[in-house]
Amino acid sequence: MIQQVVILGGGTAGTLTANRLQRETGGQTAITVVDRDNDHWYQPGLLFVPFGRARPGKIVRSRAQQLRPEIGYRQSPVEHVDVAGRRVHLENGAVLPYDVLVIATGAALLPGETDGLAEAMAQGKAFTFYEPAGAAALRDALAAFDGGRITVNVVDMPIKCPVAPIEFSLLADWYFRRRGIRDRVELTLVTPLDGAFTRPVASRELGGLLQAKGIGLVTEFNTGEVDADGRRLVSFDGREVGFDLAVVVPVHGGQAYVGRSPGLGDALGFVPADERTLQSKASPDIFVIGDAADLRSSKAGSVAHFEGEVLVRNIRSFLAGKPLAESYDGHANCFIESGFGKALLIDFNYDTEPLPGRFPGRAGLPLLKESRLNHLGKLGFQQFYWHVLLPGRDMPGLAAAMPRAGKHFPATADAGTVLTGSPRDE
């Protein structure tokens, strides 16, 4: 019997899952992908739009065309998931029954969660580069900016690509140096974290890089209000940081349909799942991949990529009535563009924080260190994204599990043991 697999979301996670699953189970499954539009954005490219280094039209393609021809594509927003009835109701009235459902609808930006942010964005005082129109508007605002305070603010965690605000700050430094007016621009990164990044070694390195470039860092700042008229951010505990132009990463949540689907999501609309098998906690026939999940792994394309291999194996096991592999290790891998044609690379998982060394082995790219090679890697990644990652192909030397060879582990820690203690101590 043909088994019905419905995949909600035709972004990075949904597309690579659909293609890999179709290739491995073609003939036994009928796969349908659902998304509300047909614009598949290469999201890492959005970072470059404000600096005129990527054109929006060059980083978007058809969602449907990234799928293998055997895969069905439905274009409609999701109304809700009937978890008990194993059916998805679409806003266009269609009802899709499923044997397995994959939630891959990513994270939504919620500027309305922060007092004054939507108004400040409407008035052209605050911008976000996390969506295409915002990134293009910010490009024009930066081009017209000839001095003053630019404040980059992460309102709350979790966010997609936690390194992007650091990259934005570093690229802004480079941008204004090239324009010859860096001395007239005060750059500050304002974050709710207690350092530049979530984990200690990388946080120290990246914090040092910001300092070396004269970029201010304000930590443990939980933004309660964006005051457009007063041109200041106000934290819940009453601290203030001024700005002439604010670059804000709004609060993230799950998509609205999750909230309309009883039993599916948590208070923020993310979908709780087992962090090793990716099976949802709502029901055994529902799996979650990518930014839509309530996992402590980073919300990043590389995470969706590494999860994809485990997810497809587990969907096949589930359909065959076999036990699931508990093998997703939280692996993430991110290039960090630092300007001047250089970039850093970090590679980490649930248990091992980003460490210096080389990736994926001793002769690989330098980790946690600026290099020209990493910058070329980041540039080349776009072709790799469309032609290798989305088709869900295996890559020699790049497996789902985090490689340990090439990394410099601290002397106190045994290779092979957990470095950072229990996750809850983080």
Added chain:
Amino acid sequence: MSTKVYAGTEVTVNDDGFFADARQWREEMAPEIAREAGIGTLTPQHWQVVKFMRHEYAEKGTGPSVRALSKTSGVSVKELYQLFPKGPAKLAAKIAGIPKPRGCI
């Protein structure tokens, strides 16, 4: 890891002062932990949040983030900051005797 004495009982805490084992916590310890953290009196609203933190931890194995805490408990984020200045999620977790909420990596 080290030990502390609250309400006459020795408990194990980690380097940041969070309970290593939530089962060692008793209600009468909460006011002492709160005082150490600069909260003189625990009002009924503080208790509502503290009990909610215990409940969430028992259900999910980790304390909620401030935003999730607000959405589920019905106490606004602003009020949470008034009740537990400098970080409601961490402070309420400490007073409730549960481990530090795990953030994302």
